[in-house]
Amino acid sequence: MAFQQEAVGKLWEELGHGYNLSAKLLALLSQPGHLLDSHGQEMAVAISQELSQVFRASLLMLNPGNSGRVVEGRATAPEAAIMEGSISQATPAIISGEEVTPPRIGKEEEITAEPYKDGYKWKKYGQKNIKNRKFASGIFVSDLTVNKLSTNKRLYFRCMHSHERGCRAKKQVQQQDNSIGNPPLYKVTCLNEHTCHQAFPNVNITNANLAATSTTTRNGADYDPARGHLHVGGNGELEDRIMTSTFSTVIGGAALAAPSLSPVPSPPPVEASPSGPASYDTGGGQSPSLLDLSMCLDETMMDEMYFSCGSPFPPVEANAAPWSLSSLPPPPPPMEASSIDPAAYMPPRCGHSLSLDAMTMAEIFLWSSPLFSPR
DNA sequence: GCCATTTGACCAAA
DNA sequence: TTTGGTCAAATGGC
Incomplete structure (x- = not known):
């Protein structure tokens, strides 16, 4: 039990570190002129890379059986542990961007x-x-x-x-x-x-069981099993928006998704690294972006991410004071499964449950890691 | 030749 | 009878 508390505390601290990094990155990207010089780009890349470490460490802490494999707040287990361990399924996605609206009803x-x-x-x-x-x-x-x-x-x-x-x-x-x-x-x-998206497959991360026929997702994007990704078209703005939203939701709340911050300039492109997860092979050589990862999330999951009110972190602001353990309520103590009351986890304002479990976090990491990996 | 689009015809509801 | 929705043969581009 004490070990679990320690692990939760480390996770808490790790996510707080990520929160501070995201604020730092936002401050960098919000500079007047909206253009980064080479130094600024280097800083942005460095922050992004450190954020990827935050993802990695947090995911490994969340991964059952790996909770103790953390050294100095950083994970040491290889990504393969994630690939073969907690993640059995994932939905690869490449979205080069066309505006996608939710399915319509009636x-x-x-x-x-x-x-x-x-x-x-x-x-x-x-x-x-x-x-x-x-x-x-x-x-x-x-x-x-x-x-x-x-x-x-x-x-x-x-x-x-x-x-x-x-x-x-x-x-x-x-x-x-x-x-x-x-x-x-x-x-x-x-x-x-639309009911055509219901055929969208859950695909093993290794592409071993890719369907033989093209499939359309719930968002209408064509899933290409041969390439292992989704294709929707081309809209960088959307990609930026979803990237920002996903990024902020995962790390620091939904502040960046706010319309007032939408003009935040895009960060310099971060090339996917060949040093990413070894078995993370989409089959087509294209690396997924954060938009890809957001698109591969189930719509309900995305709703819960956007509207979940359970984030312990205040909205990220460019000039926000650094997060610290003392500035936030302490993490909840680990609970026995039998004593968990689901109603107690319903966020107070919206009624959506927070469902970012280890699997979800792992998927987020897997599909975003090439963006943050060192060049 | 295949496939997507066009367009006149057909049908049901008001 | 009019109108809206759909069908399916014709057409055109690749």
């Missing part, structure tokens, strides 16, 4: 200037002249965007996987009458929830 209407950017692949199955409409719909197919104006038409789309997977999701697009000018607005009506 009928939902939306006015948008970009009706085509929802991450799903659609097949047009018809169009119809509509009365009392001055404009026609935009025509969109997948990530190819072609806006054509004709008159009085509504376009009908169904999910590209409607047949092979029985996905009943549909979409209607119609340009709004009042959308004269720039940009045009489209009324997008979504019908039925």
Whole structure:
């Protein structure tokens, strides 16, 4: 029991260290001018690398059976211990970025200037002249965007996987009458929830049991088993946003995900390191980014991450005072499984449970580690 | 030739 | 009868 308390305390301290590092990194990236000189880039890379150590150490502490394999707050066990130990499944993902929105339920209407950017692949199955409409719909197919104006038409789309997977999701697009000018607005009506993502496989980290056929995730991204990753398109802004959100959620709360901080400039690109986990092979040579890891998280998990209210760390601020053990309430004592009351772990404000268990943390690490590994 | 898109026809509901 | 939603043959690009 005393050993467990010590381990929790070390984990607490380790995460606090990560919290301070993230604040440091934010301060660096928030400098006026939004441009880092070479020294600033080196600092950012160094902080990122240290953050990866925080991830590694924390994960190993969370990994059952590895709790004692920590030396001076840093883990010594090889990554393979994680790969073969607590992690039996993971969802590899490469997202080069197209805006992805959550699956829709029932009928939902939306006015948008970009009706085509929802991450799903659609097949047009018809169009119809509509009365009392001055404009026609935009025509969109997948990530190819072609806006054509004709008159009085509504376009009908169904999910590209409607047949092979029985996905009943549909979409209607119609340009709004009042959308004269720039940009045009489209009324997008979504019908039925996507069910095509349900076939997304849980894939062993070694790619040993990759499915033989392409699969689409719940976010509509195509999963390519041959390459072992997801592909959604190309949108660096989204990647930055999710990276920031994921980063902040894991390390220091959800502050960085706040809209007011969205203009934070992207950090210098960190090349994936060949020295990453040995068996971490996506099969295609591309390394996943933090966006990848966020996309491979289950949507519910992401919701819980975003809305979980249980983070002990205050939101990261650029000029925040360093975190210390004394500045926060002490970690909870380890509990016997039989004495755990699930209700006691429900966050007070939102009713979502915090489900960042060891598995989740390990997945986060595995798919983000190339970003933080030394060059 | 294959595949995605287009478009007229068909059908059901109001 | 009108309107909205869907089907399926025709068309075009690769």
